[in-house]
Amino acid sequence: MTQEYLILKGARENNLKNISLAIPKRQLTVFTGVSGSGKSSIVFDTIATESQRQMNETHSTFVRNFLPKYQEPDIDSIEHLSTSVVIDQKRIGGNSRSTLGTITDINGLIRLLFSRVGQPHIGNANYFSFNQQLGMCPECDGIGRKITVDISKMVDRERSLNEGAILFPIFANNSWYLQVYLQSGFFDNDKKLKDYSEAEWQQLLNGNGVKVKVDNHNINFEGLLVKFDRMYLKKEGEVSERTQKQIAQFTHETCCELCLGQRVSQAALSSKIKGYNIADFLSMELPILLERLVEIDQPDVHPLIKSLRERLQNLIDIGLDYLNLARETSTLSGGESQRVKMVRHLNSSLTDLLYIFDEPSIGLHPRDVARMNQLLIKLRDKGNTVLVIEHDPDVIKIADHVIEVGPHAGVHGGEIMFEGSFAELLTSTTLTGRFLQQKLPFKTAPRQAKGQLTAPPASIHNLKNVSVSIPEGVLTVVTGVAGSGKSSLIYHSFLKEHPAAVVIDQAATHTSSRSTPVTYMGILDELRKQFGKENGVSPSLFSFNSKGACEECKGLGYQSQDLAFMDSIRIKCATCHGKRFKESVLRYHLNGQTISDILEMTVEQAVDFFQATKIHKKVRALQEVGLGYITLGQPLNTLSGGEAQRLKLASELHKKSSLYIMDEPSTGLHLSDIAHILEIINKLVDKGSTVVVIEHHVDIIRQADWAIDIGPDGGSRGGQIVFAGTPKEMSQAPESITGRYL
Numbered sequence: 001m002t003q004e005y006l007i008l009k010g011a012r013e014n015n016l017k018n019i020s021l022a023i024p025k026r027q028l029t030v031f032t033g034v035s036g037s038g039k040s041s042i043v044f045d046t047i048a049t050e051s052q053r054q055m056n057e058t059h060s061t062f063v064r065n066f067l068p069k070y071q072e073p074d075i076d077s078i079e080h081l082s083t084s085v086v087i088d089q090k091r092i093g094g095n096s097r098s099t100l101g102t103i104t105d106i107n108g109l110i111r112l113l114f115s116r117v118g119q120p121h122i123g124n125a126n127y128f129s130f131n132q133q134l135g136m137c138p139e140c141d142g143i144g145r146k147i148t149v150d151i152s153k154m155v156d157r158e159r160s161l162n163e164g165a166i167l168f169p170i171f172a173n174n175s176w177y178l179q180v181y182l183q184s185g186f187f188d189n190d191k192k193l194k195d196y197s198e199a200e201w202q203q204l205l206n207g208n209g210v211k212v213k214v215d216n217h218n219i220n221f222e223g224l225l226v227k228f229d230r231m232y233l234k235k236e237g238e239v240s241e242r243t244q245k246q247i248a249q250f251t252h253e254t255c256c257e258l259c260l261g262q263r264v265s266q267a268a269l270s271s272k273i274k275g276y277n278i279a280d281f282l283s284m285e286l287p288i289l290l291e292r293l294v295e296i297d298q299p300d301v302h303p304l305i306k307s308l309r310e311r312l313q314n315l316i317d318i319g320l321d322y323l324n325l326a327r328e329t330s331t332l333s334g335g336e337s338q339r340v341k342m343v344r345h346l347n348s349s350l351t352d353l354l355y356i357f358d359e360p361s362i363g364l365h366p367r368d369v370a371r372m373n374q375l376l377i378k379l380r381d382k383g384n385t386v387l388v389i390e391h392d393p394d395v396i397k398i399a400d401h402v403i404e405v406g407p408h409a410g411v412h413g414g415e416i417m418f419e420g421s422f423a424e425l426l427t428s429t430t431l432t433g434r435f436l437q438q439k440l441p442f443k444t445a446p447r448q449a450k451g452q453l454t455a456p457p458a459s460i461h462n463l464k465n466v467s468v469s470i471p472e473g474v475l476t477v478v479t480g481v482a483g484s485g486k487s488s489l490i491y492h493s494f495l496k497e498h499p500a501a502v503v504i505d506q507a508a509t510h511t512s513s514r515s516t517p518v519t520y521m522g523i524l525d526e527l528r529k530q531f532g533k534e535n536g537v538s539p540s541l542f543s544f545n546s547k548g549a550c551e552e553c554k555g556l557g558y559q560s561q562d563l564a565f566m567d568s569i570r571i572k573c574a575t576c577h578g579k580r581f582k583e584s585v586l587r588y589h590l591n592g593q594t595i596s597d598i599l600e601m602t603v604e605q606a607v608d609f610f611q612a613t614k615i616h617k618k619v620r621a622l623q624e625v626g627l628g629y630i631t632l633g634q635p636l637n638t639l640s641g642g643e644a645q646r647l648k649l650a651s652e653l654h655k656k657s658s659l660y661i662m663d664e665p666s667t668g669l670h671l672s673d674i675a676h677i678l679e680i681i682n683k684l685v686d687k688g689s690t691v692v693v694i695e696h697h698v699d700i701i702r703q704a705d706w707a708i709d710i711g712p713d714g715g716s717r718g719g720q721i722v723f724a725g726t727p728k729e730m731s732q733a734p735e736s737i738t739g740r741y742l
């Protein structure tokens with residue numbers, strides 16, 4: 001059979017410089033190159049977008065009305081394109097009913113198993129589901145937890161109403177809500193709550209249904225708990241993150257007293273297989289569950305068991321062996337989410353699809369990358385074309401074909417620098433070729449600690465009564481295989497003791513769809529002032545949400561279509577053509593540029609443009625962290641996790657904190673950028689800060705002053721500090737799995 005190619009001719013999306021490519025079909029191709037060079041512009045914005053668009057064209061006009069509208073990518077032609085499946089790092093999220101077991105459909109099989117061989121039989125598979133009326137625990141509706149208001153946090157019993165006894169913010173500052181209480185006539189407003197009679201106390205908390213007269217209005221009096229319940233806990237629909245945080249401050253979650261967190265009905269819990277009920281199965285770590293399943297010997301369920309075993313084995317092979325099926329998907333990290341999505345496709349029998357991955361090695365220890373590679377290979381061997389964006393040499397190594405985009409980022413990139421095999425790449429003089437051959441050395445003179453920051457013994461998640469001690473004034477790396485307990489130790493234990501630390505992680509940065517680098521860095525306010533001053537008009541005209549904004553798109557520059565089960569799609573606003581402002585606003589200039597021109601500038605261009613102004617320092621900070629190629633007005637929700645993290649780093653650099661915690665800062669960075677990010681981190685340490693990074697990247701580990709390895713393995717087989725010392729010492733420590741890869 002002759003080799004078939006996916007052929008791109010004249011691609012110009014984003015920064016691409018009219019490039020043409022022939023990508024071998026049914027092979028594994030890795031795209032590499034510095035961040036911002038144009039990898040995603042090729043793979044996502046051109047190939048995946050065009051594939052989706054053509055898919056949609058095959059539907060009738062009626063159906064198409066309900067589908068996202070994809071803009072045609074800027075390219076002359078694409079030939080031999082297949083249906084694409086994008087497997088990215090967007091977190092799966094989901095509500096508390098979504099678990100690893102539900103999202104992989106494994107729960108369905110286990111429920112079927114219980115309905116067939118569980119003793120006693122209680123009914124069909126639906127009777128074992130915590131998401132269906134027949135099976136859910138009636139007390140908690142299948143959630144397993146109940147939210148209880150913490151009254152001691154809601155009120156201060158040492159104070160009277162007039163002294164501000166009610167601590168919940170909506171009652172602050174003589175608000176209307178407080179007036180209702182003060183004028184209700186139920187309370188002596190100067191009596192301390194601790195002196196209330198039982199009746200007064202009940203009225204304050206649970207009173208309901210009595211009309212009271214407040215400022216001549218008839219108002220229904222609601223006690224604190226009644227009001228909180230109605231306004232927050234029983235509220236339908238989405239609750240904003242901010243409100244969620246507020247709610248969390250005044251409540252705590254307790255385990256459901258009836259099902260003890262097992263989610264299903266008592267009848268379902270009574271049905272057992274070899275002594276275990278369904279909740280026991282769902283909470284076992286996957287390898288243990290697999291062992292239990294193998295022991296079931298009824299011949300009639302053999303096909304079912306076989307199917308279960310295959311699915312569990314795939315999850316184990318991809319390095320998720322430390323999870324259990326009950327794990328809520330909203331608690332999975334970006335890397336874990338991507339691996340779960342990947343497994344969902346391994347069972348598919350469709351072939352000749354085009355699979356697209358975005359840095360699948362994220363969050364994986366060097367030990368586990370090899371296992372993940374096997375899955376990429378398996379997908380290819382089923383007859384699919386696999387495209388992977390990746391920086392990790394261990395993944396690039398398995399590619400049938402490597403494409404390097406470069407030479408640099410943004411306008412300095414967008415060209416194809418190399419095409420060929422990994423062996424050829426090693427001898428090439430491109431950036432990747434050169435960096436593949438060098439490894440950063442161990443630090444010769446690690447910094448000495450100026451003291452120790454400690455946290456008491458912790459046992460959260462898998463931690464085995466671990467106390468940690470972090471040396472002050474140095475760079476510490478925390479290492480260990482995925483699931484070993486790094487995040488649990490650093491975020492859930494250490495951070496609780498040192499709450500003033502600045503955390504620079506990959507969680508999304510945007511608070512609204514109008515967030516951009518300029519709003520995030522606080523540059524926009526200054527920019528508006530300068531525009532106002534220069535033109536003698538109100539600065540507010542230059543804000544995306546003012547009367548100066550385009551009326552059609554409300555200053556967003558695009559219109560988005562939200563679709564159930566799919567990511568929302570954005571189309572450029574037809575009125576302002578993405579410029580966000582009204583024509584009248586675009587008449588005003590600052591040094592010859594309109595506000596919209598400035599928002600379209602890259603950070604790099606802005607550094608030149610804003611010389612010697614307040615803005616200069618802030619755009620410099622963005623350039624320093626390697627974001628020179630993003631534009632000032634790029635919506636934050638188009639940034640990758642790694643880019644979002646670097647944006648946070650830029651905004652924190654000038655704030656000077658004594659303690660920084662970073663989560664895999666190497667994410668999204670090319671080998672050649674690693675030295676640069678290390679430089680920034682080292683500057684922080686040299687200025688006196690203590691920096692703790694959770695990392696898998698060998699070069700960063702080698703360059704640290706101190707290393708703490710958590711393990712030895714993931715899940716219940718981890719949760720201990722197996723090594724603490726210099727990275728060089730770790731490389732010689734037989735007890736550390738990480739040490740072997742240094």
Ligand code: ADP
Pocket residue numbers: 014015033034035036037038039040041042405409410411629630631634638
């Ligand atoms: P990579 O995937 O190699 O990191 P990208 O393809 O994401 O690089 O980016 C290449 C260039 O295109 C960068 O200058 C980036 O800022 C720009 N770019 C990417 N996405 C968009 C977008 N949606 N709008 C405008 N510019 C973009």
Ligand code: ADP
Pocket residue numbers: 322323324327331461462480481482483484485486487488489714715716
């Ligand atoms: P790492 O950061 O080293 O990958 P984690 O601290 O995230 O490891 O996980 C350690 C263990 O704790 C794993 O078994 C993981 O499944 C479990 N775990 C982590 N977060 C949660 C959570 N939110 N709920 C339940 N278990 C969790």
Ligand code: ZN
Pocket residue numbers: 137138139140141142143144145256257258259260261262263
């Ligand atoms: Zn319950």
Ligand code: ZN
Pocket residue numbers: 550551552553554555556557558573574575576577578579580581
């Ligand atoms: Zn518009």
